[in-house]
Amino acid sequence: FGRLRDGLQRSTQKLGDGLAHVFVRRPLDDSVLDELEELLIGADLGTAVASRVIERFRSTRWGAEVTHAEIRAALAEEVSRVLAPVAVPFSPDPAKRPHVVLVVGVNGSGKTTTIGKMALSFGNVGRKVMMVAGDTFRAAAVEQLQVWGERVGAPVISGPPNTDAAGLAYKGLEDAQKAGADLLLIDTAGRLHNKAALMEELAKIIRVLRKFDPSAPHSVLLVLDATTGQNAVEQVRVFKEMVDVTGLVVTKLDGSARGGVVVALAETYGLPVHAVGVGEKAEDLRAFDAGEFARGLVG
Ligand code: GDP
Numbered sequence: 537f538g539r540l541r542d543g544l545q546r547s548t549q550k551l552g553d554g555l556a557h558v559f560v561r562r563p564l565d566d567s568v569l570d571e572l573e574e575l576l577i578g579a580d581l582g583t584a585v586a587s588r589v590i591e592r593f594r595s596t597r598w599g600a601e602v603t604h605a606e607i608r609a610a611l612a613e614e615v616s617r618v619l620a621p622v623a624v625p626f627s628p629d630p631a632k633r634p635h636v637v638l639v640v641g642v643n644g645s646g647k648t649t650t651i652g653k654m655a656l657s658f659g660n661v662g663r664k665v666m667m668v669a670g671d672t673f674r675a676a677a678v679e680q681l682q683v684w685g686e687r688v689g690a691p692v693i694s695g696p697p698n699t700d701a702a703g704l705a706y707k708g709l710e711d712a713q714k715a716g717a718d719l720l721l722i723d724t725a726g727r728l729h730n731k732a733a734l735m736e737e738l739a740k741i742i743r744v745l746r747k748f749d750p751s752a753p754h755s756v757l758l759v760l761d762a763t764t765g766q767n768a769v770e771q772v773r774v775f776k777e778m779v780d781v782t783g784l785v786v787t788k789l790d791g792s793a794r795g796g797v798v799v800a801l802a803e804t805y806g807l808p809v810h811a812v813g814v815g816e817k818a819e820d821l822r823a824f825d826a827g828e829f830a831r832g833l834v835g
Pocket residue numbers: 641642643644645646647648649650677680726759787788789790791812813814815816820
């Protein structure tokens with residue numbers, strides 16, 4: 537996991553420019569605070585965080601000429617306070633061989649890419665990683681994971697189109713255990729014809745894995761695309777109804793002016809944010825650092 541801040545330029549720019557616009561030598565009054573609140577909500581930080589920031593300024597700095605530097609520092613501090621508890625690195629349990637990770641999320645959120653990136657980063661620190669191409673409905677998803685497998689030198693368990701994903705996951709776990717793998721990353725379908733079907737698909741994978749290892753899956757990672765803004769918050773709700781999500785990976789923070797959604801996610805669900813995606817390349821997965829992210833976000 538490399539540096540986070542250089543990947544966050546767009547988010548920074550939007551909120552930073554907005555802040556510069558609001559605070560042009562004006563004493564803090566209702567209209568300034570309203571503008572600030574709108575800006576924070578527009579930047580996807582969510583209403584709860586936005587109103588907390590506003591109330592803090594109202595009670596401590598009313599009537600004062602607040603500088604950009606002050607507002608940025610205060611905002612970064614508040615954001616950092618919200619994010620600190622969720623900035624939890626992903627660390628597979630070394631006692632599990634393998635530690636089984638089910639990776640879920642809607643199509644296009646970045647599941648397959650994130651799995652490839654994780655395989656590389658854990659491979660780089662000497663862990664033996666294997667992957668299951670469990671999105672068996674989309675041939676492209678299977679091929680894409682195979683390409684990642686070749687690129688990062690990790691085996692991919694796959695089957696012909698429409699293979700039963702649960703059976704494939706079982707085979708993956710069997711193979712991974714035989715091979716003494718540390719980490720098994722299981723890709724899944726992002727969309728079946730309806731929510732009930734997807735829920736059943738995921739439940740079946742979990743049921744079958746548990747026949748082999750009652751403690752599996754050890755992690756359920758939900759991958760979210762930051763460019764969908766508040767929609768990402770809704771996706772957490774929907775997926776939490778289907779599976780016991782243990783942590784989040786937020787992708788596409790590079791191409792997005794919506795990094796603020798990470799703050800709304802942290803505030804709403806408090807789920808660990810294990811990593812963030814800041815590009816399509818193998819090395820573009822970053823550990824999530826609350827302070828760095830907060831400073832990057834406010835510019
Ligand atoms: P899946 O359908 O959930 O498996 O999503 P994919 O892994 O196929 O990703 C969908 C698209 O998003 C692909 O074109 C990826 O290259 C791209 N992508 C994934 N993560 C990131 C990221 O962090 N930044 C950018 N810019 N693109 C990403």
